[in-house]
Amino acid sequence: xxxxxxxxxxxxxxxxxATGLSxxxxxxxxxxxxxxxxxxxxxxxxxxAFGGDMGVTGIALLAExxxxxxxxPETGEAAIDLFVCGKEVNAECGLAVIVENFAAVINxxxxxxxxxxxxxxxxx
Amino acid sequence: xxxxxxxxxxxxxxxxxATGLSxxxxxxxxxxxxxxxxxxxxxxxxxxAFGGDMGVTGIALLAExxxxxxxxPETGEAAIDLFVCGKEVNAECGLAVIVENFAAVINxxxxxxxxxxxxxxxxx
Numbered sequence: 047x048x049x050x051x052x053x054x055x056x057x058x059x060x061x062x063x064a065t066g067l068s069x070x071x072x073x074x075x076x077x078x079x080x081x082x083x084x085x086x087x088x089x090x091x092x093x094x095a096f097g098g099d100m101g102v103t104g105i106a107l108l109a110e111x112x113x114x115x116x117x118x119p120e121t122g123e124a125a126i127d128l129f130v131c132g133k134e135v136n137a138e139c140g141l142a143v144i145v146e147n148f149a150a151v152i153n154x155x156x157x158x159x160x161x162x163x164x165x166x167x168x169x170x
Numbered sequence: 171x172x173x174x175x176x177x178x179x180x181x182x183x184x185x186x187x188a189t190g191l192s193x194x195x196x197x198x199x200x201x202x203x204x205x206x207x208x209x210x211x212x213x214x215x216x217x218x219a220f221g222g223d224m225g226v227t228g229i230a231l232l233a234e235x236x237x238x239x240x241x242x243p244e245t246g247e248a249a250i251d252l253f254v255c256g257k258e259v260n261a262e263c264g265l266a267v268i269v270e271n272f273a274a275v276i277n278x279x280x281x282x283x284x285x286x287x288x289x290x291x292x293x294x
Contacts, residue, residue, distance in 0.1 A: 056182070056249075056251075058180070058282065058284075060285050089218050089227070090218070092214060092216055092229075094213050094214070094231055096233075103231055103232075103235065103236065105216075105229050105231060105238075107218055107227055108227075109220075111227065111240050111249070112227065112229060112238055114229075114236055114238070114253075116235050116236075116253070116255075118285070123285050125178065125180075125235075125253070125284050125285055127180075127251070127253070129249070129251070131240075156280075156282065158280065160182075160184055160249050161242070161247050161249055
């Protein structure tokens with residue numbers, strides 16, 4: 047994986063009031079759609095359902111790093127990470143797809159520039 | 171996945187001066203050892219080598235969320251995330267294993283309490 051210094055962005059978002067959080071097929075599709083929207087290349091997608099109405103953990107390995115989703119249907123919450131490297135990739139576009147697919151509210155986001163140049167911006 | 175509010179911890183660390191960053195077997199073993207040290211249960215481990223002396227992306231899906239490692243051997247850097255839920259799990263213990271296995275220096279860490287109760291602590 048190659049990267050230019052200062053191009054590694056880690057966008058963190060905690061969502062609430064979300065629906066579809068135990069829908070394994072939706073979560074896998076959302077990971078792929080988010081990667082496409084971000085302009086990233088999917089290497090593989092892995093999802094795990096905790097059973098019944100419980101949550102799902104899903105991760106897309108990307109050529110540009112990863113996207114992860116952890117869900118808690120019982121509280122309508124989901125924890126999202128989009129970690130992407132390169133000037134051509136846009137984490138925010140990926141997050142927009144995830145928020146839309148789960149009809150969710152963004153509670154809080156953090157945007158961290160990882161590695162060589164670490165800058166953190168908190169948005170509440 | 172169940173969690174108590176306020177027990178979801180996301181520990182982010184950017185490492186430098188690290189060795190072994192293109193060693194796929196070491197990275198897979200380190201993910202498993204870090205989960206064990208943190209007191210977490212591994213569901214599955216997925217690693218992808220970008221070829222030759224290039225980097226590796228590795229992710230452990232946990233019953234308690236995930237651990238991810240992205241490496242850049244050409245600069246000696248690695249980006250680490252340990253996202254764990256529950257009072258019995260300790261992300262810092264997992265990070266200590268990773269730092270030791272790669273003989274790395276921690277450049278910067280962020281500790282974020284995810285979901286219901288978001289608190290961020292920056293350590294430089």
